[in-house]
Amino acid sequence: MISQDPSAPTSTKPSLSARIARSLDDPVLRALVASTAVSRIGRGVFLSVTVLYFTLIIGLSAGEAAVVLAVSSAFGVLASFLGGWLADRWSARRLTFAFEALGAVLLATYAFADTFVAALVIATLAGFFDTIGHSSRSAIIARGFAPDKRVHARAVLRTVTNLSIAFGSGIAAIALALGTPEAYRAVIVGAGVIGILGTLPLLRLPASVDAPTRTVEPVRTETGSIDTRNTADAARVARLDWRxxxxxxxxxxxxxxxxxxxxxxxxxxxxxxxxxxxxxxxxxxxxxxxxxxxxxxxxxxxxxxxxxxxxxxxxxxxxxxxxxxxxxxxxxxxxxxxxxxxxxxxxxxxxxxxxxxxxxxxxxxxxxxxxxxxxxxxxxxxxxxxxxxxxxxxxxxxxxxxxxxxxxxxxxxxxxxxxxxxxxxxxxxxxxxxxxxxxxxxxxxxxxxxxxxxxxxx
The missing domain is CATH 1.20.1250.20 (MFS general substrate transporter like domains)
Known part of the structure; x- marks a missing residue:
C-alpha cells in the first residue's frame, strides 16, 4: 500500500460557503454583498406585509390594491432603462446609493398613508427610485468584474437576497401575528430604516465601477495650438459612435x-x-x-x-x-x-x-x-x-x-x-x-x- 505524503496538496473541493467567502476578497463584491444582505431584509419585511397593510389597515379594496401595485410596476419599466442610462453618464455608485436611499425613505412613509391616493403616490415613487438604483447596480456589476466573474457575482448576490428576504419575512411575521395597525406601521418604518442602512456599504465601492469619462482630446496643430475645427469633428464622431x-x-x-x-x-x-x-x-x-x-x-x-x-x-x-x-x-x-x-x-x-x-x-x-x-x-x-x-x-x-x-x-x-x-x-x-x-x-x-x-x- 502506498502512503500519501501528508504535506502534498489534496484535491478536496472547497465547500459552497468556502467558495463564497473566498470570493468576498473582491472589494466590489464585498460592498455589494454587505449592502444586499442588509437592504433586502427590509425588502423582505415589506413584501410580506404590503397587500395586507393596504387592505386590512388602510382599508383599500382588492381592486384598489391591485391598481397600486400595477401602476408601481408600470413606472418600474421606465425606471429600469433610466437607471442604466444615467449610470453611463454619471457615477453609478453615487446614483445607486442616492436612489436606493431615497426609495428606502419613501418605503418608510407607507406608515403614514391612509388613503388610496396616498398609497398610490408613495408606491409609485418608492418603486420608481428603488428600481433606478437596482438598474444602476447592474451597471456596477457589468463594469466591476471580469467577464468570467460577473455571473458568479450575480449568483452570490441572489443567494444573499433570498436569505435576507427570508429573514425579513420572519420579522414581518410579528406584525402579522399581532395584527394591529401599530404593529404593521412599526415594521414598515423599521423596513425603511434597514433599507437606508443597507445603502451605506455602497459608499465603499471603488471608482472603477463608474463609466469612463467621455472626453475628446483636443487636436493640435504642428505649432501646438488647438485645431478647433478638427477637435469639433472628433467630438461629433465620438457622439455618433456613442449613439x-x-x-x-x-x-x-x-x-x-x-x-x-x-x-x-x-x-x-x-x-x-x-x-x-x-x-x-x-x-x-x-x-x-x-x-x-x-x-x-x-x-x-x-x-x-x-x-x-x-x-x-x-x-x-x-x-x-x-x-x-x-x-x-x-x-x-x-x-x-x-x-x-x-x-x-x-x-x-x-x-x-x-x-x-x-x-x-x-x-x-x-x-x-x-x-x-x-x-x-x-x-x-x-x-x-x-x-x-x-x-x-x-x-x-x-x-x-x-x-x-x-x-x-x-x-x-x-x-x-x-x-x-x-x-x-x-x-x-x-x-x-x-x-x-x-x-x-x-x-x-x-x-x-x-x-x-x-x-x-x-
Missing part, C-alpha cells in the same frame, strides 16, 4: 430581451398562478403556498451559485436556458395534474412541480445573466443592462394577465399553452446564443488569420 452603440439599435440584444421577458413570466406563475391554482382548483391546504415558497428559497440558496458556473460562455448560457425551458414546461404539466386529486396526492404533485419550477428558475437566471452581459456593448454597459432589466419589468407587468388568461381560466389546456410559451422562448434564446457563439468563433478565427473575417452584425 451607434445604443442597445435600441442592437436587434439581437432586443430579441434576447424580449424572449427573456417572456420566460421571466415564470415568476408570475409562482407569485400569482400557483397560489390561485392551489386555492381554486386543488384540495391542497393553503399552507402549501408557504411550503413552496420555503422550498424555492432553500433550493435557490443551495444551488444558484453552482448552477451559474460557466454561463459566461454564451454556448453554455444557451444550453442551460434550454434545459430550463424543458423543466418549466414539465412543471406546468405537473402543476396541472394536481387538480382533482386527493389532498395528500395533490400536495406531493404540487411540491414536485415546485422543484421542477425552481430549477427552471435557477438555470434560466444563470443563462440570462451570462447572455445579458456577454452580448452587451461594454461601452454602453449601463444602457444595455437597463434595457434588459426593462424587459423583465414588462414581463412582470404582463405575467398576471397571461397566467390568468391561460392556466387559471382554461385549466390543463391553459397550463399546456403556458408550457409551450416557456419552451418556445427558451428555444429562441438558445438559437441567439448559438448564433452569437458562432459569430465570436468566426471573429476570433479572423483575427488569427490577419483580420480577414468579419463578425456577424447584431
Amino acid at each position: 451607434r452603440r445604443s442597445p435600441w439599435r442592437d436587434r439581437r440584444y432586443l430579441l434576447l430581451t424580449l424572449l427573456s421577458a417572456i420566460f421571466g413570466m415564470q415568476f408570475g406563475v409562482a407569485e400569482l398562478g400557483v397560489p390561485l391554482w392551489i386555492t381554486e382548483r386543488t384540495t391542497a391546504p393553503e399552507v402549501v403556498v408557504a411550503a413552496i415558497l420555503i422550498l424555492n428559497t432553500t433550493l435557490v440558496v443551495l444551488f444558484q451559485v453552482r448552477a451559474s458556473r460557466g454561463t459566461h460562455d454564451v454556448r453554455v448560457a444557451g444550453r442551460v436556458t434550454m434545459i430550463a425551458g424543458w423543466l418549466m414546461a414539465a412543471a406546468c404539466i405537473v402543476y396541472a395534474l394536481a387538480a382533482g386529486l386527493p389532498t395528500w396526492s395533490a400536495i406531493v404533485i404540487l411540491l414536485a412541480a415546485a422543484v421542477l419550477h425552481t430549477f427552471a428558475e435557477i438555470l434560466s437566471q444563470a443563462g440570462a445573466w451570462g447572455l445579458s452581459f456577454e452580448l452587451a456593448d461594454p461601452v454602453r454597459a449601463g444602457a444595455y443592462q437597463g434595457v434588459f432589466g426593462m424587459g423583465f419589468s414588462v414581463g412582470a407587468l404582463a405575467a398576471p394577465i397571461v397566467v390568468n388568461a391561460t392556466a387559471i381560466t382554461y385549466g390543463f389546456v391553459g397550463w399546456v399553452v403556458l408550457g409551450v410559451v416557456f419552451l418556445g422562448s427558451a428555444a429562441g434564446i438558445r438559437w441567439i446564443a448559438r448564433k452569437a457563439a458562432a459569430a465570436l468563433e468566426r471573429e476570433k478565427h479572423g483575427h488569427a488569420n490577419g483580420g480577414t473575417a468579419m463578425a456577424e452584425p447584431a
